[in-house]
Amino acid sequence: MSWLAEIRTSALIGTARHAVPPPPSSLGFRPPEGQSPEELLLDQAALADVATRAARHLVGTEPAAPVPASADETPEASSEAARLLDLLLNQPPVGTELRNQLVADWLHLAEASGRRVPHRLLPALLSLAKTKPAIGEHLHPSIGVRGRWLQDLGRANSAPLSPRIRHWAELAGAEALTEFAQLRFNDPATARDELDLHWESLGARERAAHLAALSTKLHSDDEGLLERALDDKAKGVREAATDLLDRLPESARARRMAARLQPLIHSKGFLRKKIDIDLPPAPDASGLRDGIAPDPRAGEPNRLARLHAIIRGAPLDVWTTASGQGPAATLTQLAGEERVVDSIAAVAASRGDLEWVRALTESRQDARLLGLLPPDEREHYLERYLRAGSVQPSLLVPLLGELPRPWGSGLADAVLERVCAKEGSPLAAMLSAVLPMALPQDVAEKCRRLEKSEDAARRRLLSDVVQYQSFRQSLTEAFR
Known part of the structure; x- marks a missing residue:
């Protein structure tokens, strides 16, 4: 029975029934005198763990020695600056959040003064940065050549053997949506084209979720796919499309909504102008396609909700054209129409229209607009x-x-x-x-x-x- 097997047996059935084996002489380890069997077992278990880990290597490969780091020509930070960083890393006198901010401050100051982190503090700093992105994003250039070398060495040693990278359309559920969202962020045009290509193979919920992901870096070039989605059989897909088209004031749908809104707006008065708004009639087939709600089967139609849908989809310059003045004066003419102004505010916020946002911020207190x-x-x-x-x-x-x-x-x-x-x-x-x-x-x-x-x-x-x-x-x- 091997030494490791003997240790396992002693641990399983107890040292009273199976004596703890002596360590192999090849390890060069001699247990201290006078230990109890239990202490001897624990010591040798720890020794076995160290020996096993040290002997572990990738099957069929020989670990290559790393290329030595180049010399660091950037001068090291002063001894006082190094002492303060050492204190923050190893015995922080403040809470976690403040410590992280102060470490980031240290890195900023080092960069500004053309100094670098002392080599002895690099392991602790890089270890902290792995779990604290607020620190990790400020490491360069203050960690110097040696720090970058250690980073590269760590990545090489920890890089997993990844399986074949699959296309997002081969994945399912949340995993597919995550991959598609990443593609949309990195390459918006490719993501849109691929969604168009795989559209018919996706279920209704998947189409709606992937379409909503186009909100990242939304562009007028997305209009064709969104118009296609307006004809989808699934209500959720159509709603996702209308939500995105609401943010494209130069789209064909926006022009259709403008044509519906303009006849409803009436400017009255001479010295003190005021804008009155009529409620819209029941939508025709084109209006239904554009997302205006139909009449209910029973009860009165919600004509105010129809108006809000039209306002959300129409360009904001419909209002300034009707008033003949800028956004601030137009809002003055809309005094008393709070629900209409609420809809205008929602449109200005979703499109990031700064001229309207500024005018609205002067007349109402809305934290959403302030952002x-x-x-x-x-x-x-x-x-x-x-x-x-x-x-x-x-x-x-x-x-x-x-x-x-x-x-x-x-x-x-x-x-x-x-x-x-x-x-x-x-x-x-x-x-x-x-x-x-x-x-x-x-x-x-x-x-x-x-x-x-x-x-x-x-x-x-x-x-x-x-x-x-x-x-x-x-x-x-x-x-x-």
């Missing part, structure tokens, strides 16, 4: 909304998180005021992953005075701000 504005404009409106207290702060949190950091002092002050207000504890909790990095240095100083808040969530958040800003300042000084 489409350039960052500096968005910051202005967010500050205004926060100070007015007219929008639920929780609705603004995603928009605050997307702004470039640090924020301007005006917005930072407005956020801090809301966080420190009596009802600000929930907002503090929601902003815990954002605020420490978002506050500029001058506003962060205020947090030191507010750090003794009685509320735990606010106290923790303000403490994180102080910790982050303090460590960030140390990093900045270390790279001077």
Whole structure:
């Protein structure tokens, strides 16, 4: 019986019934004196595991020695900068999110100063970056030649033997949709052409799901396939097509919708113009094909829903043509038609029409529209909304998180005021992953005075701000 088999037997039936075997002399291992049978068994099990792993290799192949790395000509970061990175990697004085941000900050500062990560810290940094994309995307060029060499070596050693790569149409369900979505992202035209080619082989649900995936990088060239989908027997496919065509204001369907909307709009008055809107009649065959709902079998038709469907599909310039003025003045003429303006806002948001988005943002408070504005404009409106207290702060949190950091002092002050207000504890909790990095240095100083808040969530958040800003300042000084 082999040594490994003897160890397994001792472990299975117990050391009282089967003595622990001595280790093979070829391993050069001698157990310590005075060990109990149980301790001897555990020691040898660990030894067997190490020996087995060390002897493992790919069958039929000889591992090739890696090509040595080239010399790193970029100078290493200063000893103080290296000490701070070592601290963040091995004994971080802050929470996980702040640590990750500070490591990314370190890499940015290293790049700006033309310095690199010390070689001894590369393994720990690369290991962390594998699980933290926010760090991984900032590694270059600060890891230098040796760091890139280690990355390539790791990829070569971990690359799996992949099976034959199959075409997305050969896959099924969610797997097929995932592959198609990736193709659409990388090569929109090829994805559209292939969906057109395989259209008849897909089930109704698959056609609808794959069609909806065209929303990524939607283009006027997609119109032909979407028009084809309007004639599909499946309602879900037709609805997916109309949703996408709503976002193409220069399409043939948009022109058809414009022709239906124009007769419904009437501009009245001379000094104070006002736009009145009629409700549309029952749709004809062409209207039904374009997604306008038919009359129900029983009860009254929802003519308002028909109007909204027409508005969503028509170009927005139908309204400015009717008013003879720009979007802002047109909205003034639509005063009192809140449902119509809601539909116009949905259209402006889905198409990203900045002229209409700006006009709508001036007349209504809609967080969905704010997300489409350039960052500096968005910051202005967010500050205004926060100070007015007219929008639920929780609705603004995603928009605050997307702004470039640090924020301007005006917005930072407005956020801090809301966080420190009596009802600000929930907002503090929601902003815990954002605020420490978002506050500029001058506003962060205020947090030191507010750090003794009685509320735990606010106290923790303000403490994180102080910790982050303090460590960030140390990093900045270390790279001077």
